[in-house]
Amino acid sequence: MAPSAEFGANHPSNLKTTLHLSQQAPDTFRQLGKPLVQLSTFNQQGSDDFDTLEKLFFSCIQSADDESALLCLEHLTNRFGSSNEKVMALRGLYDEATAENQARLERCLNNYDDILSRNPVNLPILKRRASVLRSLSRPSDAISCVVQLLDAVPTDVEAWCELAELYHSQGMSPQAIFSLEEALLIVPHAWTVHARLGEISYIFARSLEGEAMSRSLSLSIRHFCRSVELCDDYLRGFYGLALATTPSLVTRIPETSRDGLKKKETIERLHSTALRKLQETLSTQYSRKPHLREYEENELSVVKELLGQSSK
Amino acid sequence: MALQGVEQTILRDPALFYWIVIPITAVMILTGMLRHYATVLMNSPPKPASTLAESRERLTLLRAVNLRNHASAVLSKESFEMRKNYLVSGFQNGAFLKDPNARGQPPANPMTDPAAMEGMMGMMKGNMMMMIPQTLIMSWINAFFSGFVILKLPFPLTIRFKSMLQSGVMTRDLDVRWVSSLSWYFLNLFGLQSVFGFILGSDNAANHMAQQMGPMNPAAGANPFQPGQDPHKMYLNEAENLEVFEHFCILDGIEERILRKYSADQTQ
Numbered sequence: 001m002a003p004s005a006e007f008g009a010n011h012p013s014n015l016k017t018t019l020h021l022s023q024q025a026p027d028t029f030r031q032l033g034k035p036l037v038q039l040s041t042f043n044q045q046g047s048d049d050f051d052t053l054e055k056l057f058f059s060c061i062q063s064a065d066d067e068s069a070l071l072c073l074e075h076l077t078n079r080f081g082s083s084n085e086k087v088m089a090l091r092g093l094y095d096e097a098t099a100e101n102q103a104r105l106e107r108c109l110n111n112y113d114d115i116l117s118r119n120p121v122n123l124p125i126l127k128r129r130a131s132v133l134r135s136l137s138r139p140s141d142a143i144s145c146v147v148q149l150l151d152a153v154p155t156d157v158e159a160w161c162e163l164a165e166l167y168h169s170q171g172m173s174p175q176a177i178f179s180l181e182e183a184l185l186i187v188p189h190a191w192t193v194h195a196r197l198g199e200i201s202y203i204f205a206r207s208l209e210g211e212a213m214s215r216s217l218s219l220s221i222r223h224f225c226r227s228v229e230l231c232d233d234y235l236r237g238f239y240g241l242a243l244a245t246t247p248s249l250v251t252r253i254p255e256t257s258r259d260g261l262k263k264k265e266t267i268e269r270l271h272s273t274a275l276r277k278l279q280e281t282l283s284t285q286y287s288r289k290p291h292l293r294e295y296e297e298n299e300l301s302v303v304k305e306l307l308g309q310s311s312k
Numbered sequence: 313m314a315l316q317g318v319e320q321t322i323l324r325d326p327a328l329f330y331w332i333v334i335p336i337t338a339v340m341i342l343t344g345m346l347r348h349y350a351t352v353l354m355n356s357p358p359k360p361a362s363t364l365a366e367s368r369e370r371l372t373l374l375r376a377v378n379l380r381n382h383a384s385a386v387l388s389k390e391s392f393e394m395r396k397n398y399l400v401s402g403f404q405n406g407a408f409l410k411d412p413n414a415r416g417q418p419p420a421n422p423m424t425d426p427a428a429m430e431g432m433m434g435m436m437k438g439n440m441m442m443m444i445p446q447t448l449i450m451s452w453i454n455a456f457f458s459g460f461v462i463l464k465l466p467f468p469l470t471i472r473f474k475s476m477l478q479s480g481v482m483t484r485d486l487d488v489r490w491v492s493s494l495s496w497y498f499l500n501l502f503g504l505q506s507v508f509g510f511i512l513g514s515d516n517a518a519n520h521m522a523q524q525m526g527p528m529n530p531a532a533g534a535n536p537f538q539p540g541q542d543p544h545k546m547y548l549n550e551a552e553n554l555e556v557f558e559h560f561c562i563l564d565g566i567e568e569r570i571l572r573k574y575s576a577d578q579t580q
Binding site for chain 2: 120121148151152153154155178181184185186188189219221222223225226228229266267269270273276277
């Protein structure tokens with residue numbers, strides 16, 4: 001999709017990009033047309049088309065273009081049949097997104113339970129069920145649902161990350177850290193997950209005292225380091241690193257902990273390195289035109305704020 | 313060998329070329345394509361697990377393999393030990409088995425287990441798809457074209473190539489450069505991979521080499537157990553692997569690594 005290139009490396013969670021993508025729906029439908037969709041089992045590019053269609057579905061849902069989303073869903077249903085697990089999940093997602101009140105969401109949940117009673121290993125539906133429970137603000141049920149899913153499918157990265165977020169939202173940081181570590185065991189080079197693990201252990205460290213705090217903080221620093229090692233100039237990683245190595249926090253590390261002093265010096269140097277990298281990123285980003293920047297305005301302003309605080 | 317330096321000539325009807333070389337080549341290409349589509353049609357995807365317990369039995373093994381492969385990149389010593397102990401004790405007392413009570417019993421006869429039966433049928437189908445067309449074509453060539461000498465290669469070869477190029481023609485004195493019809497079939501059989509790759513795409517099913525390599529690397533998410541294998545034995549194996557695994561952590565000393573990396577950046 002060429003037009004999205006002008007937005008630079010924007011993350012798909014960015015609403016502006018999403019809206020822009022979903023506005024391509026009419027074009028895509030015109031290109032697809034009926035005959036192509038039916039022929040595309042013999043077409044080498046066929047699977048790509050449906051992949052695009054699925055992504056378009058998500059963008060439409062996010063930007064509240066329900067009609068286009070329904071069209072996408074119908075195309076997919078025509079091709080794969082309504083009993084396909086993924087199509088079932090997409091249908092469920094559509095129902096959830098268009099549900100106006102709690103009662104409708106409850107009905108979605110009952111529907112999922114119904115499907116699962118017929119086929120207990122319908123993974124996409126199991127995941128939808130967990131997220132409906134989350135939308136219904138029943139986090140403990142959602143957690144037990146994801147745990148049940150992970151007991152059967154311990155190699156699902158998405159589910160481990162979701163579980164980590166659920167635990168984190170409940171303030172159960174050690175469990176969240178454990179879940180993220182499990183996710184990392186499956187995708188050991190995901191720098192975003194490393195950074196997230198760093199963030200959660202940083203938050204956990206701030207609530208602790210003494211030895212435990214120092215252990216959690218050093219875990220956090222290490223994971224931030226790993227994330228910037230894996231991805232050069234990773235803004236979020238450097239931001240986290242700068243936060244986790246803040247002098248006011250480091251002074252709370254008890255002197256009794258092993259090689260505390262040597263460590264402190266390293267941490268100070270890490271802090272200044274992180275600040276320097278943030279400063280560099282900020283100046284290169286601000287020297288560009290707004291639409292060529294790789295980061296959002298709010299990200300950059302948060303970085304600016306941090307730099308302002310630390311220079312005081 | 314004929315007289316040194318004298319070109320061996322055989323008077324051939326040029327029609328031989330059109331009526332043998334081209335038909336054999338065309339038939340080989342067409343059967344290859346046909347085989348591709350027949351395989352695609354008959355191929356049944358590996359059956360997904362039908363219960364949660366079954367899925368757990370399959371994937372826990374992969375989880376242990378993941379732990380072994382990636383622990384050094386992620387985990388500190390304590391969290392590795394914790395996971396190792398959990399998995400090893402689970403493997404040893406059969407906590408992850410679909411049916412913990414069946415542990416230690418001799419594996420069921422694969423002939424009576426419908427799931428295993430299906431797996432074997434899949435393999436059978438694959439093999440049959442290869443063997444039947446090959447047998448048919450080879451007997452067709454033997455019946456119609458045996459003994460024909462159809463081509464002369466434009467370059468000399470050593471005598472070793474005689475058995476490869478002149479199968480079906482038992483003439484001791486014939487120059488190695490002559491190619492018999494049966495040999496042309498074999499050359500086609502092994503030489504058409506790139507043609508199929510061009511026509512059908514790189515992951516085509518006509519490629520029988522790929523099919524032979526297939527079972528060696530089962531796709532991720534598929535059943536790691538071959539039919540007839542005892543999961544408990546695989547678990548015990550894996551538990552042993554985990555126990556002897558020596559853990560080191562890539563995160564040790566990462567602070568210095570980062571400092572070195574980015575201070576080097578600065579000086580440049």
